[in-house]
Amino acid sequence: MCATCGCDQPGGVTITKVGDQVFKPITPSAILHQHPAPAVQETKRIELERDILGKNNRSAKHNRFHFEEAGITALNLVSSPGSGKTTLLEATLKTIKHQQHCYVIEGDQQTTHDADRIAATGCEVVQINTGKGCHLDAEMIHRALHQLNPQPHALVFIENVGNLVCPAMFDLGEKARVAIISVTEGDDKPLKYPDMFESSQLCIINKIDLLPYVNFSVARAKAFAHQVNPKIEFIELSATSGQGMDEWLAWLNNLVNASHQMQTVNAFTHEV
Amino acid sequence: MHELSLVLNIIDIAEEEVKKAHAHRVDAIDLEVGSLAGVEIDALKFSWDAAVKDTVLEKAERTIDQVQAVARCSNCGCEYLVHEPFEPCPACNEVLVEYLKGKELRVKSLVVS
Numbered sequence: 001m002c003a004t005c006g007c008d009q010p011g012g013v014t015i016t017k018v019g020d021q022v023f024k025p026i027t028p029s030a031i032l033h034q035h036p037a038p039a040v041q042e043t044k045r046i047e048l049e050r051d052i053l054g055k056n057n058r059s060a061k062h063n064r065f066h067f068e069e070a071g072i073t074a075l076n077l078v079s080s081p082g083s084g085k086t087t088l089l090e091a092t093l094k095t096i097k098h099q100q101h102c103y104v105i106e107g108d109q110q111t112t113h114d115a116d117r118i119a120a121t122g123c124e125v126v127q128i129n130t131g132k133g134c135h136l137d138a139e140m141i142h143r144a145l146h147q148l149n150p151q152p153h154a155l156v157f158i159e160n161v162g163n164l165v166c167p168a169m170f171d172l173g174e175k176a177r178v179a180i181i182s183v184t185e186g187d188d189k190p191l192k193y194p195d196m197f198e199s200s201q202l203c204i205i206n207k208i209d210l211l212p213y214v215n216f217s218v219a220r221a222k223a224f225a226h227q228v229n230p231k232i233e234f235i236e237l238s239a240t241s242g243q244g245m246d247e248w249l250a251w252l253n254n255l256v257n258a259s260h261q262m263q264t265v266n267a268f269t270h271e272v
Numbered sequence: 273m274h275e276l277s278l279v280l281n282i283i284d285i286a287e288e289e290v291k292k293a294h295a296h297r298v299d300a301i302d303l304e305v306g307s308l309a310g311v312e313i314d315a316l317k318f319s320w321d322a323a324v325k326d327t328v329l330e331k332a333e334r335t336i337d338q339v340q341a342v343a344r345c346s347n348c349g350c351e352y353l354v355h356e357p358f359e360p361c362p363a364c365n366e367v368l369v370e371y372l373k374g375k376e377l378r379v380k381s382l383v384v385s
Binding site: 042043044045046047048049050051052053054055056133134135137165166168170194195198226227228230261 | 274277278280281284285287290293295299303310357358367368377378380381382383384385
């Protein structure tokens with residue numbers, strides 16, 4: 001494993017815009033490691049106090065700046081695998097694509113299956129395959145955005161790798177983080193994976209059409225999530241039956257309007 | 273296993289500092305990890321051994337200072353040590369707290385030669 005370029009043998013990160021013929025691998029080219037030897041040899045103590053996630057946080061800040069400047073609303077959708085993120089996105093895009101420019105960045109370890117499903121809705125989509133990685137980071141989003149080139153005032157959905165642990169640590173520059181749990185999971189997920197629920201603004205409880213058949217208490221799930229994040233909001237819905245989708249679409253609409261307002265205020269501040 | 277990504281970030285920082293100091297390698301590195309930083313220390317150590325091979329950190333003596341989380345209650349102002357994540361205030365049972373310590377994730381210092 002190269003520490004200078006971070007490459008990890010074959011199977012590194014690739015970013016593919018669905019519809020493009022050419023794969024554009026991100027795997028760095030510095031495979032041959034000829035790091036130059038420094039000249040002087042003496043012992044020196046360096047006091048640093050440097051944030052280990054500083055590089056990611058700087059990239060996230062950069063992404064956020066560009067989103068805010070263009071009035072773009074970016075959402076980071078996080079969940080465990082199988083909670084229905086892609087189905088929720090499909091249902092959302094089909095409903096709003098004629099009123100709102102939408103783009104999707106899909107994160108998975110392998111395959112373009114999810115991106116293909118999104119592309120079938122007519123929405124522009126980029127697939128990031130993380131290879132051995134377990135989460136998306138801000139630099140990957142930056143590169144994906146260069147391929148997507150979203151219009152001002154657009155809505156950008158980032159579907160993170162299905163994992164309730166690692167993505168919690170990595171700010172992508174999003175306006176809001178949305179944690180999705182489904183009623184086929186345990187209702188104690190928020191307590192088992194508190195970091196993710198602590199850092200999310202909204203918790204979607206998906207697949208509520210299956211509630212009669214499973215042992216999931218919505219009240220318990222909400223109480224647990226409130227325990228780790230007293231400010232978190234909830235929307236109960238079923239992406240398949242459409243129940244609760246209106247509330248989700250209204251929430252999205254409010255967020256999009258807030259991004260537009262912020263852009264206007266920022267533009268005014270810069271002029272002054 | 274985001275700990276591997278963290279180690280790669282630490283290696284980047286170390287490479288940068290070694291270059292700046294015109295040194296060859298890192299002899300010692302001191303890390304600071306808060307108990308609420310979301311880092312599994314064993315996973316960090318496991319990733320470390322694989323990741324630092326053939327880097328400036330390969331021979332570095334590594335110290336990890338674990339920082340116990342401290343919270344301040346937003347209701348009564350009481351400050352207390354947090355043993356469990358999201359532990360409510362022991363004085364008034366409020367859960368709205370501000371963390372004063374425990375989220376640290378830093379390279380504190382390096383010794384290079």
